[in-house]
Amino acid sequence: MIVEKEIHKIAKKYHVDLVGVADLSPATSHLAHQGGAIFKKYPRAVSLGFRLVNEVVESIADHGNRALVMNYIHHIYSVVNQRLDQAAIAVSKFIMEQGSLAFPVPASQVLSYETYTGLVPHKTAAHLAGLGWVGKNALLVTKGYGPRVRFATIYTDAPLASGTPENVRCGSCRVCVDACPAHAFTGNNFNEEKPRDYIYDAAACNGYMKERRLSLLGKNVFGGNCGLCIQVCPFGKPKRPGNRDKKAEG
Secondary structure (H helix, E strand, O other), X not given: OHHHHHHHHHHHHOOOOEEEEEEOHHHHHHHHHHHOHHHHHOOEEEEXXXXXXXXXXXXXXXXXXXXXXXXXXXXXXXXXXXXXXXXXXXXXXXXXXXXXXXXXXXXXXXXXXXXXXXXXXXXXXXXXXXXXXXXXXXXXXXXXXXXXEEEEEEEEOOOOOOOOOOOOOOOOOOHHHHHOOOXXXXXXXXXXXXXXXXXXXXXXXXXXXXXXXXXXXXXXXXXXXXXXXXXXXXXXOOOEOOEOOOOOOO
């Protein structure tokens, strides 16, 4: 219990909004298949979530405004991801000092632009930690902030109490599916027994982003530059007086 409290305390110093612990046993084979046998060593993971600033996310509704899109990219890659990585390193060092293994995975690390995958998916640990569910947009959707959260993950063998996974709560909502300019979402609800393309066509999304990067931002710009599936999701939408969204309230 003392260890869990200290992890929360360290994360809070970096303004991390969500902290959860995942029991990885349901996903061990999947993680090892994608990331390598090293992930068989870690029975648990600490998931750290950092909330995005609402007005920055809302601004990308103006999808052709280069300045606003560049501001969004800077917000994610130069600010939020770095803060998450700093928090993950700090938590990892603490876990090491307690005599346990700690393997931090960066907040943003695309290792294959063919499959659009990183070392291992952050959303797996975040979901198993009870921080949210995988939505029709193939993102981790949280009750409080929707998909407006970035994650980093620390894989560990530390004896930590784990959370309970959330059930999918997207229901019949198709807002992100209909808003996607790449038509990358099938509209199916996430099913852990199905492959990713059951809900999401990564090649279509990546192809659109490459084309958009060249046409709107220029070939030297790094980072994602769409984000509409984040911006339109009813979960996490700012609630304004007289305009409360029942879907966003869950």
